Amino acid sequence: MAQDYVYQERPRRRGRKVLVALVVLLLVLVGLLVVADRVAAGVAERAIADQVRQQVARQDAQSSPPEVEVGGFPFLTQVLDGRYERITIRLREVRGSVQGDAVSLPTLDVDARNVQASLDTLRSGRGDVIAETVAGTGTISYDSLAKLLDRPGLTLGEQGGKLAVTAPVDILGQRLTVTGTADITVREQGQVALRFNDLNAEGLPNVPLARTLLNNYAQGISVDVPLPDLPFQLAVREVRPLPEGLAVTADARNVPINAVG
Template sequence: MAEAYPAYEDRPRRRGRKVLIGFVVLLLVLAGLLAVADRVAAGVAERAIADQVRQQVAKQDVQSAPPKVDVGGFPFLTQVIAGRYQHISIVLTDVQGSVQGDAVRVPRLDVDARNVTASLDTLRSGRGDVIAESVDGRATVAYDSLAKMLDRPGLTLGERDGKLTVTAPADILGVKLTVHGTADLAVANGKVALRFNELTAEGLPNLPLAKTLLANYARSISVKVPLPALPFQLSVRKVEPRPEGLVVTADAQHVPINSAG
């Protein structure tokens, strides 16, 4: 009979372990449900903001594929209660606008909005402002759109070793040549200044006049190209050639990222 007591004494311990395990499992299940609910709520907000962004872009006479919005930060529900969101990313693709009557194609525009203020009522009703403390944008302008603005038939632009390159047909002193070269880039007042200063042409006549005409051609395509108006009051800070196009970096402070209702 003495041997039965230890087994009897272990029963409360086993029950205690089972209760503890059950409690832990319950906590895990609740945490999972809260995480799912959090992401579902974030998805609702993302769709609401995407719809308002679409309306704002349309107001600027710009066309694009439906915007993709991602609300960052966890947990989301606490951000809803506070009415302040850590990070919202917006991606616009197939953006098309116009500059001085010329169509400009922007394959992709990435926007990162930080410290965004939006009330629950604004997200629910679509009325009111969604204000971002800071916005950073990165747009890719297609080379074919940029070349069209230079209005030189046959001229093509591209990138090599981090430099903007040009290839174009030219007629110099009756000789049909293909001109190659690179350009320096600068940004001023929403325009990109292209300065072609290293043009060469194989077969160019070795005459001072021919070299002068080639230099004149370089000056004729060294122009300031206006960029399409970017949404969210973005101001261009830097441009750099990449294989996919001319990449424009822009930013803004304290701006609405939706269309005010």
């Protein structure tokens, strides 16, 4: 009986060893597939980044080299399908090549969804990479905006969800501190209108001339701010003040995010 027990135990141990080996082999194969998937995604990201760089140049915009990330997993199934869930692109120091007075965007984050791109297009660089929807978000720093207004001592910021201004002003021989907020309107051709219609100054002399001078100052800093030409046919839809700066939101539909081959 003891001998039979030994014979029964050995096959069981060998079976467990085979099972453990199969599990380890499966894990190794899965790991290799994940690595291969990420390597392929990296190759595609570099190819798209190069084409985006050419596209930015063709649209008369300038920026640092784009950073591209292809979303969705697994990547290889998206390659076979020719459709990608999401491609995110980050551009830094976006500025127009023609508008010398335009403010620059320190960063422009572009989120492209439902992107169509054949394997041949990614490999050869010929053909279009078309995004069904493209959304762009960027922030204009208050320092760069204040520099454009060119008023000594003027500072801008966010207050209660509005663009707030503080500036020293000489009125009738008195040095006063002017405060107030601006109305922001998005205009055509990539301009943002700032209108400072509600300025006040503590200690303002109660005479019509003092109020006239204050209104003249408000008109002087009420300007149309030219934005840089945005790539990917992005059109500005909204500009709103945030603590870190003016947040710019833009979008477009059915546009190429690469250079046309």
